[in-house]
Amino acid sequence: MNFKSLQLIFVVLFLIAISLFGTYCIFFKKTGEKIAEIYQNGELIYRINLDKTNDAYTIEIKGHGGEINVIEVEKGRIRMKESNCPDGTCMRIGWVSDRFLPVVCLPHNVVIKIEGEKNAEEFDDKAY
Numbered sequence: 001m002n003f004k005s006l007q008l009i010f011v012v013l014f015l016i017a018i019s020l021f022g023t024y025c026i027f028f029k030k031t032g033e034k035i036a037e038i039y040q041n042g043e044l045i046y047r048i049n050l051d052k053t054n055d056a057y058t059i060e061i062k063g064h065g066g067e068i069n070v071i072e073v074e075k076g077r078i079r080m081k082e083s084n085c086p087d088g089t090c091m092r093i094g095w096v097s098d099r100f101l102p103v104v105c106l107p108h109n110v111v112i113k114i115e116g117e118k119n120a121e122e123f124d125d126k127a128y
């Protein structure tokens, strides 16, 4: 084994360490409060604290052209339960519980996003 291959191994290990650290940070962020924001036509129509949702419930969102989206909210997660959109992609996404995967219903212009609350930042301060 020559010096170059040792160097390569070192770089690979370093990259693995960085990605593990990134995953670790993501897990820490997940412990912050989860706020789901529901947008219709770019306007924020609902803001839900998923961590404080103890009983599951549904929200019906109606569009002007007869569009219906039924959103189901549970503790820590949210999903598009029903939709009469032509593609149904939004329902196939299933439950989401973090901020990396927004649920988008393109035909109805309805978006569900998850935002961390400021707790997540406090957590960062403690972690470092």
Ligand SMILES: [Zn+2]
Pocket: 083, 085, 086, 087, 088, 089, 090, 091, 104, 105, 106, 107, 108
């Ligand atoms: Zn849809």
